[in-house]
Amino acid sequence: MTRSFPLTNYDLAATLDSGQVFRWIPRGAAWEGVLGDHWFRLWQTAGQLHAEGATGSSPWERLLHFLGTDEDLTAIRSSFPDDPPMRDAVAACPGLRLLRQDPWECLASFILSSTKQIVQIRQCVSLLCERFGQPVAVPPGTAPVYSFPPACRLAETEERQLRECKLGFRARYLGATARRVVQGGPMLEEIAGLPTEAARRELMELPGVGRKIADCVLLFAYGRQDAFPVDVWVQRALRQLYFPNRRPSFRTLERFAATHFGPFAGYAQQYLFHYVRTRLGRTAFPKASSRRRSPRPPSPPHEPH
DNA sequence: GGCCAGGTGTACC
DNA sequence: GGTACACATGGC
Numbered sequence: 001m002t003r004s005f006p007l008t009n010y011d012l013a014a015t016l017d018s019g020q021v022f023r024w025i026p027r028g029a030a031w032e033g034v035l036g037d038h039w040f041r042l043w044q045t046a047g048q049l050h051a052e053g054a055t056g057s058s059p060w061e062r063l064l065h066f067l068g069t070d071e072d073l074t075a076i077r078s079s080f081p082d083d084p085p086m087r088d089a090v091a092a093c094p095g096l097r098l099l100r101q102d103p104w105e106c107l108a109s110f111i112l113s114s115t116k117q118i119v120q121i122r123q124c125v126s127l128l129c130e131r132f133g134q135p136v137a138v139p140p141g142t143a144p145v146y147s148f149p150p151a152c153r154l155a156e157t158e159e160r161q162l163r164e165c166k167l168g169f170r171a172r173y174l175g176a177t178a179r180r181v182v183q184g185g186p187m188l189e190e191i192a193g194l195p196t197e198a199a200r201r202e203l204m205e206l207p208g209v210g211r212k213i214a215d216c217v218l219l220f221a222y223g224r225q226d227a228f229p230v231d232v233w234v235q236r237a238l239r240q241l242y243f244p245n246r247r248p249s250f251r252t253l254e255r256f257a258a259t260h261f262g263p264f265a266g267y268a269q270q271y272l273f274h275y276v277r278t279r280l281g282r283t284a285f286p287k288a289s290s291r292r293r294s295p296r297p298p299s300p301p302h303e304p305h
Numbered sequence: 306g307g308c309c310a311g312g313t314g315t316a317c318c
Numbered sequence: 319g320g321t322a323c324a325c326a327t328g329g330c
Contacts, residue, residue: 019311020311110311110312111312111313113310113311113312114310114311114312114313114325115309115310115311115312115313115325115326115327116310116311116312116326116327116328117309117310117311117328117329118310118311119310119328119329120310120327120328120329121310121311123328124327163326166326166327166328167326167327168325168326168327169313169324169325169326169327170312170313170325170326171326172325173313173314207313207314208312208313208314209312209313210312210313210314211312211313212311212312212313213311213312213313216311229311230311231310231311231312232309232310232311232312233310233311234311249320251319251320273311277311
């Protein structure tokens, strides 16, 4: 059955294709994906979201929670620093949103993400679901889809089988983290109740999870909108947009990000990530050398008017 | 064929 | 506190 919901200030395509999630597939003007054990097809028209479920008992509330349709995006955007880079990034895609994902799926997916392109992460996640997930009900004529395999399923899977999903060296991390999550009982639920810094430390105890992946999980699954993942794209964005003609160290970028972007820094990060990835591209941002010093004395980064 | 990809762990200084 | 390198695989 299909239901419609009011929806404003929301760019569904950009949101589902912005590197937060890896299993939503465009089909014509719609997007198809799985939430838990439920298949959905989503599309939007002026002011409305349309959602088709495979059964009459689809979890609509969960879908809306996942999409974050209740979030006041205007208030969030107005908290951003009023500087040219942020204005450009927001103008490029004003309806970009953060999703509220399942922590395990998000954690496992980002363990696979290290030094992989997003298209390859999608492929790995898809293979994992096909081989170790459960079939999910779909409408007649729709290709079969599968749920994301739970930690207990991956914990008992041999590393060789994980590697066959093209995980490479990440297979060992995924298996080891799955076992830790299973042994830890409700650890992923308990993390939800911790302050952000304590939650980050807990996540970073898991094999294959460093600062960046921990921040992705905090931001994309636990709703910690002050978490600010700094990956290669965000490094490029910060260097080019805020430190042109300089060679800031990674540490400098982290310190800058921690203070510059305000209480919704993670949201600002997603706008910068999407902006640099879709509009500016890779070639505009040569990798900064960590050895060479700046040829000129440092000047303050770009300040608001 | 070389470089790069939503990094992390380890060894070393 | 840092820096260098290995780790798999595929796209461009």
